[in-house]
Amino acid sequence: MITVEHLTKRYGAFTAVSDVSFTCVPGTVTGFLGPNGAGKSTTMRMISALTPPTSGTTTVNGVAFRDLPNPGRHIGVLLDASAQHAGRSGREILSLSAQLLGVGQKRVDAMLELVGLAGAPEKRRVGNYSLGMRQRLGLAHALLGDPSVLMLDEPANGLDPEGIFWMRGVLRDFADRGGTVMLSSHLLREVEAVADHLVVIGNGKIVADGSKEDLLHAGGLYVRGLDPATLEKALTEAGLSVQPTRDGGFSVASDAETIGRTALAAGVVLLELRAADSGGLEEMFLRLTSNHDTFGSNPDSSKDAA
The missing domain is CATH 3.40.50.300 (P-loop containing nucleotide triphosphate hydrolases)
Structure with missing residues (x-):
């Protein structure tokens, strides 16, 4: 040890x-x-x-x-x-x-x-x-x-x-x-x-x-919206942990209902909302x-x- x-x-x-x-x-x-x-x-x-x-x-x-x-x-x-x-x-x-x-x-x-x-x-x-x-x-x-x-x-x-x-x-x-x-x-x-x-x-x-296993599968939910900047601002102001991804979406440590209601309140149309891919060790690193x-x-x- x-x-x-x-x-x-x-x-x-x-x-x-x-x-x-x-x-x-x-x-x-x-x-x-x-x-x-x-x-x-x-x-x-x-x-x-x-x-x-x-x-x-x-x-x-x-x-x-x-x-x-x-x-x-x-x-x-x-x-x-x-x-x-x-x-x-x-x-x-x-x-x-x-x-x-x-x-x-x-x-x-x-x-x-x-x-x-x-x-x-x-x-x-x-x-x-x-x-x-x-x-x-x-x-x-x-x-x-x-x-x-x-x-x-x-x-x-x-x-x-x-x-x-x-x-x-x-x-x-x-x-x-x-x-x-x-x-x-x-x-x-x-x-x-x-x-x-x-x-x-x-x-x-x-x-x-x-x-x-825990670190590579702690990605939360993936969300992508029609207006990424407004979506990121809304999620951040709601106190959620937001990590941008390379394709313009976000990895968010929250549940689907909270993310959906936050986007709705901000007037952002969501294109995707699903479990985040782990992306492997390279993505996490x-x-x-x-x-x-x-x-x-x-x-x-x-x-x-x-």
Whole structure:
């Protein structure tokens, strides 16, 4: 389990993460989403004790990362697939880590086989690996200590469609066996395919936190009128939550009778009034984060702009 409570990180006058709280529970894949510079990587770096928080706490299975005995046996972390020694082979990198973690070479063999690097690829220097191969090695490294928690930042970068499908299966199997997965990715369709829970961050603050099913089916009603501007004004003045859609209609959190009576009172002819389509994760993401794109404003590492 990963628990984040009231986490804040400031760099001078700039607040990268502001009072963030959420939980990733065993048996689930949690998609951690947000636009560029929203604070995703800063949050993940604070969880893994690479960046000290200004305030707030994070724990892994109830213990702060820095207090975990042999942390790699509890949480597997992949934040940057390129952060590997380019002059060593894939097997050498895993073998050295296996010694530190206290696991045997059979575990190294099993992980190389799992990620498709057994045989000739394991003997090649990592500097000659493609990005996809480095991602596979990074996942093998995260799984090496047989942890109960995985935290992965953009693990599918550089993978071809077959590799992405394979990655999805590995993560789903890990969670189905009781593991906890926290996954950050810009590949929204892949997150939608594998995640059970979604946490969306924008401008350093949590803007959505809930099960995938609940968040993707919370669209309310869709309404479209002959005079969109007047309709929007009437619905807003009636105190209803109104979200414009791309086709000139509106998603409204209310019931059909209230919407219909409001439109009638405003003299607006309705063309459509029905249950709103969920639009999928991409539509929800754009709706929730449309005012939160902060690319270039985060003074932390350039990785955090992702």
